[in-house]
Amino acid sequence: MKTTFVVPDDLEPARRADDATAVGDVIPPHNKRCFGCGPDAMQGLHLQAIAGEGLTATAVLEVERRFAGGPGVIHGGILASAFDEMMGLTNMLMGTIAVTAVLDVDYAAPIQVGTSLRMDARVLGLRGRKVYSEVVAYDAATPGDPLAGGHGLFVVVDPVDHFTRANARP
Ligand SMILES: CCCCCCCCCCCCCCCC(=O)SCCNC(=O)CCNC(=O)[C@H](O)C(C)(C)COP(=O)(O)OP(=O)(O)OC[C@H]1O[C@@H](n2cnc3c(N)ncnc32)[C@H](O)[C@@H]1OP(=O)(O)O
Numbered sequence: 001m002k003t004t005f006v007v008p009d010d011l012e013p014a015r016r017a018d019d020a021t022a023v024g025d026v027i028p029p030h031n032k033r034c035f036g037c038g039p040d041a042m043q044g045l046h047l048q049a050i051a052g053e054g055l056t057a058t059a060v061l062e063v064e065r066r067f068a069g070g071p072g073v074i075h076g077g078i079l080a081s082a083f084d085e086m087m088g089l090t091n092m093l094m095g096t097i098a099v100t101a102v103l104d105v106d107y108a109a110p111i112q113v114g115t116s117l118r119m120d121a122r123v124l125g126l127r128g129r130k131v132y133s134e135v136v137a138y139d140a141a142t143p144g145d146p147l148a149g150g151h152g153l154f155v156v157v158d159p160v161d162h163f164t165r166a167n168a169r170p
Helices: 076-094 159-167
Strands: 056-062 097-107 116-127 130-139 148-157
Touching: 056 076, 076 097, 076 116, 076 130, 076 148, 097 159, 148 159
Parallel strands: none
Antiparallel strands: 056 116, 097 148, 116 130, 130 148
């Protein structure tokens, strides 16, 4: 995989919260209307991320025709959305809320409509309020080289303060 995203080599270790979603369970949607994970988002991705060991999670995105960009292949923005959501949900295993500051996607190969896209995400570590995470995507039917990968820099926020201010009309 190629990327220009720089992950610091002196990250602080991140810790799984004691009350984090149990291994093997679906990480609950953080917002029912979220485009990435919300069951009530009619046109959304409806991602269901299964918590893994430590700070990891896995999900499968069925690449439906409605997710196309170029003929027969996934839209780049849809893949970016799925990666953002996967890392965001995985970060929640720390028991904190972190919002995306930087999202980096390596589109290594075209991903065809009809693909079952397996995405494995994990938290790499912390630097103060900054959370560094990554995600790698494979064809679930024929695992081999990754089809795409992503990195994110997230910033831990107080969710009530953040979303109250974000929703305030000027
Ligand atoms: C009502 C209750 C609801 C409860 C339940 C809600 C649940 C909700 C869950 C959401 C789960 C996620 C789901 C998917 C993730 C999304 O899609 S989130 C949506 C997209 N992201 C956004 O809207 C974020 C918009 N940006 C912002 O709000 C602000 O810029 C941020 C990111 C919070 C940072 O602002 P800040 O808090 O003032 O922090 P700031 O001091 O500027 O930066 C902190 C550090 O990060 C670094 N940094 C910040 N931005 C950058 C950048 N772009 N590049 C490089 N470094 C940066 C700074 O340099 C600084 O570094 P240090 O000095 O500590 O070394």
